[in-house]
Amino acid sequence: MTKERILGIHNLSVVVPEEQGHPEISILNGINLYLKKDEHVGIIGGSGSGKSVLMNAIIKSLQEPLVIKSGEVVLGSENILTMKHDQLNNKVLGKRIASICPNPNWRLDPIEPVGEQVKNIYLSHFKVKEAEARTRVLELFNMVGIPDATTRYNAFSHELSGGMAQRVLITMALICEPEVLLADEPTGGLDVTIQMQVFDLILRLIREKQRSIIIASRDIGLIYHLCNHIYVLKEGRIVEAGNIKDVIQNPIHPYTCKLIKLSESNYKIRRSQEYMDLLQTTDNKYYKLCEENAAHCKDGYLMFENEHIVRVCK
Amino acid sequence: MMKATNKGKRNFFIKKYINVYLIIGFVILVPLILVTFFADKIAPYDPTTVFSGEYLMGLSNKHIMGTDSLGMDIFSRVMYAPRIDLIIGILATSLGTIIGVPLGLFVGYFESRKGINGKISLVLIRILDVIQAFPVFILGLAIVAVTGQKVINVIYVLGFIWIPVFARLVRVETLRTRDKLFVLQERAIGQKNSVIIFKHILPNAISPAITQISTSIAASILLTAGLSFVGAGVRMPHPELGLMISIGSGNMITGQWWPTVFPGIILAILVFGLSMIGEGITISIDPRNWK
Numbered sequence: 242m243t244k245e246r247i248l249g250i251h252n253l254s255v256v257v258p259e260e261q262g263h264p265e266i267s268i269l270n271g272i273n274l275y276l277k278k279d280e281h282v283g284i285i286g287g288s289g290s291g292k293s294v295l296m297n298a299i300i301k302s303l304q305e306p307l308v309i310k311s312g313e314v315v316l317g318s319e320n321i322l323t324m325k326h327d328q329l330n331n332k333v334l335g336k337r338i339a340s341i342c343p344n345p346n347w348r349l350d351p352i353e354p355v356g357e358q359v360k361n362i363y364l365s366h367f368k369v370k371e372a373e374a375r376t377r378v379l380e381l382f383n384m385v386g387i388p389d390a391t392t393r394y395n396a397f398s399h400e401l402s403g404g405m406a407q408r409v410l411i412t413m414a415l416i417c418e419p420e421v422l423l424a425d426e427p428t429g430g431l432d433v434t435i436q437m438q439v440f441d442l443i444l445r446l447i448r449e450k451q452r453s454i455i456i457a458s459r460d461i462g463l464i465y466h467l468c469n470h471i472y473v474l475k476e477g478r479i480v481e482a483g484n485i486k487d488v489i490q491n492p493i494h495p496y497t498c499k500l501i502k503l504s505e506s507n508y509k510i511r512r513s514q515e516y517m518d519l520l521q522t523t524d525n526k527y528y529k530l531c532e533e534n535a536a537h538c539k540d541g542y543l544m545f546e547n548e549h550i551v552r553v554c555k
Numbered sequence: 556m557m558k559a560t561n562k563g564k565r566n567f568f569i570k571k572y573i574n575v576y577l578i579i580g581f582v583i584l585v586p587l588i589l590v591t592f593f594a595d596k597i598a599p600y601d602p603t604t605v606f607s608g609e610y611l612m613g614l615s616n617k618h619i620m621g622t623d624s625l626g627m628d629i630f631s632r633v634m635y636a637p638r639i640d641l642i643i644g645i646l647a648t649s650l651g652t653i654i655g656v657p658l659g660l661f662v663g664y665f666e667s668r669k670g671i672n673g674k675i676s677l678v679l680i681r682i683l684d685v686i687q688a689f690p691v692f693i694l695g696l697a698i699v700a701v702t703g704q705k706v707i708n709v710i711y712v713l714g715f716i717w718i719p720v721f722a723r724l725v726r727v728e729t730l731r732t733r734d735k736l737f738v739l740q741e742r743a744i745g746q747k748n749s750v751i752i753f754k755h756i757l758p759n760a761i762s763p764a765i766t767q768i769s770t771s772i773a774a775s776i777l778l779t780a781g782l783s784f785v786g787a788g789v790r791m792p793h794p795e796l797g798l799m800i801s802i803g804s805g806n807m808i809t810g811q812w813w814p815t816v817f818p819g820i821i822l823a824i825l826v827f828g829l830s831m832i833g834e835g836i837t838i839s840i841d842p843r844n845w846k
Contacts, residue, residue: 302743304734326670334745348740350755352842358741361754365747397842398737413744 247453248276248299248338248421253312255291255298255477268294268307269477276421276453283464283485284457285500286474292457295474296425299455300338301329316421335366338421339414341443343429345406349398355409356382356394363416381412385442404435411442422447422454428463436460443467461504465489473497483549493543493551571845577835583828587821591637598631602794611811621813623799624806625792629814632794633821639706639795640825643779644772646710651717651771656757656764658683659722663729663760664752680726687719691778695787709788713775720771721764728760735759762837769833773826796822 255269269291276282286292297303299314301321314321316337321329342348349355356378363374375394382390385408398406407427414422427443428436440463447454447467458464464471464485471488473481473496481494492498543551590597599619605626606612612622620629662679665672695712702708732738733756741751780797782788789795791802796818803814838844 297743300743302739304739330745330747334743336745340743342736342740342743344736347736350737350741350759352758353754361750362741362744362746365750366745399843410740413740417745 245278246275247278247317248274248455249315250274250299251313251315253295253298253314254310255294255303255307256310257306258308267477269298272312272477272479274455274472274479274482276455278420278453279451280453280470281447281468282453282455283468283471284455284474285459285461285464285471286457287459287500290474291477292474293425294477296340296423296455296457299423300334300340331366335362335417335419337419338423339417339419340423340425341407341411341414341427343426345403345410346398346401348410349401349406351398353397354395355398355401355406356396359409359413359416362413366417377416378412381416382408385411385415385446386438387412402435403431404438407431407435407439408442411439411446415446418450420453422452424454424456424458426458427456428458428460436463440466461489461501473500478552479550480552481550483545484547487545487547487549493545493549572839574835574838574844576831576838580828580831580833580835583824584832587637587825587828588641590634591641594631594634594638598634600628600631602632602635603627603792611806611814613811614813620817621811623803623814624811627792629799629817632799633796633817636794636796636799636818637821637825639789639793640776640779640797640822641772643706643709643713644775647713647775648717648768648771650710650714651721652764652768654714655718655721656725656761658718659725659764660729660752660757660760662722663726664733664748664756666726666730683719683722686715687723691716692781692785692787695782696785699787704787704790706789709779709782712782712787713778716778717771717775721767724763724767725760728763729756732756732759758840762841765837765840766830766833769826769829769831772829773822776822776825796825 250272253269253272253274254267257263257266257268259265272295274282274284274295284292284295294303294307298307298309299321301309301314301324303309309322312322316333321333324333350358356375359378359381360371360374363369363377364371367374369377379390379394382393387393387405387408393401393405393409398409401409411427424443428439431439443454443456444467446452454467456464456467468485471483471485472479473488473494475496481488481492481497488497489501492501538553541552543553545551594602606618606622606628607626609618609622610626611624612618612626614621618628618630620633623629623632658679661672662676662683665676666680667673668676691712694715695709698708698712738751738755741755776797778797779788779795780801783790783795783798784801789798791798799818800815800822803811803818806812806814
């Protein structure tokens with residue numbers, strides 16, 4: 242059963258370009274990532290592994306001084322990275338790809354009512370009447386579980402809790418019915434109970450309309466429950482990729498092992514010797530992996546069954 | 556029942572928008588404006604009548620604030636003078652604001668971005684630098700030399716000077732705002748540039764400019780005096796606060812303080828009232844201060 246592929250990232254590299262005195266710094270290095278229809282892809286990796294940069298690169302909204310050096314992001318049949326600004330704005334962003342981000346309170350205009358903000362996005366993408374747009378916003382507010390939506394429509398971002406603001410942002414992402422959702426740490430900055438609510442909401446949303454979603458998170462539990470495909474990012478490279486069950490249950494790359502092991506460990510073993518050893522896992526294991534499998538290695542990657550790929554070279 | 560809701564609405568409005576700065580500002584400015592507006596009715600003398608032989612008379616019942624070196628009644632002149640000052644100050648500042656604010660928004664939003672807009676804004680910011688570096692009095696003299704001494708020219712000159720001031724204020728705030736997360740969010744969701752600029756950046760970047768408006772009106776009045784002094788502003792018999800101060804300042808040394816001090820006090824009250832209103836507006840348009 243092969244499904245239609247809707248988003249493909251081929252050989253994407255992002256760099257901080259060379260300046261006087263600074264050599265070029267590589268942020269993302271040859272990323273290949275595919276998203277099929279109705280598939281949920283998870284990206285895990287430590288801080289600074291390039292998760293957010295990857296998410297921003299997909300929608301071509303990298304901040305200075307980051308520059309896309311090579312590669313392409315293919316949505317349907319078009320390459321997003323070569324599109325003109327207007328075309329990208331009018332046809333792709335919001336309508337076909339939308340993102341959900343962390344720090345929800347900071348992502349809402351402090352001096353405009355939140356409902357108006359969502360409405361304005363709908364109005365600039367579709368030619369509809371004001372009242373119609375308002376009804377649609379209220380409808381979505383109810384759907385994502387914002388209580389007393391009519392009052393919240395006129396609320397300002399500083400009057401909302403983190404969970405509520407995150408719901409408003411999710412509404413903002415959903416309002417134009419995009420095919421692909423990008424969720425960059427959707428539960429970042431929220432406490433555990435609110436995390437659960439947002440998590441349930443995302444689960445419901447992707448099940449209901451069979452949306453495709455890419456989720457970047459440090460929370461392996463979240464990824465495990467939501468996704469069916471996983472990519473492990475380390476220092477701007479994909480080090481392991483495959484079916485979620487294969488990767489989480491039989492991790493091969495030492496970094497993946499470490500991430501999974503550490504996320505399992507709870508506060509009781511935080512002081513144990515095993516934990517300390519784990520923290521100090523060095524790069525030696527890479528070389529071991531590399532030497533052992535040199536014969537089967539293809540472009541630095543090892544292939545296992547079920548499209549399970551592991552990077553073995555440093 | 557109906558009355559109750561109306562009262563509720565009014566209370567809400569008062570709580571939302573009215574603050575102590577606005578009240579102080581209005582309490583000061585409203586009487587001042589009323590007096591200057593009805594000056595013809597209440598002033599004891601015509602402001603340009605010369606009482607021959609009564610030069611530099613001290614305070615008396617006939618001349619409450621004394622007379623100046625030409626023998627004109629200072630009390631009457633002080634009543635008339637804010638008229639021309641307020642007109643010049645408000646019009647010149649509006650001119651600067653109307654041109655400067657959009658310019659600053661444009662420059663700030665597109666500065667150091669790729670594309671044609673980025674290049675235009677680079678050129679614009681240099682032009683603004685040049686305008687700001689240009690000496691105001693030379694400019695005033697030049698314009699007056701070409702078009703003649705009219706109040707409207709003073710307004711043009713001052714308005715021209717305020718353009719870079721407002722543009723730079725708004726530019727800095729725009730630069731600060733444009734990389735805030737909520738702007739990035741709007742861009743990521745495909746919002747139009749025009750909506751981002753006018754609905755999100757402008758309201759967030761405008762408050763220093765609003766405070767500047769009241770300062771600018773006050774500074775315009777002072778600059779008018781300077782322009783009058785070099786012969787490019789308001790001409791002598793016409794009552795104008797800055798002109799009265801600059802002419803009267805010569806008599807300070809010999810002990811006649813009244814030709815300078817009274818217009819100075821009125822000017823200070825005017826400026827204080829304007830800045831209170833500016834401060835009050837800045838506070839009342841920010842939803843974070845609404846209760």
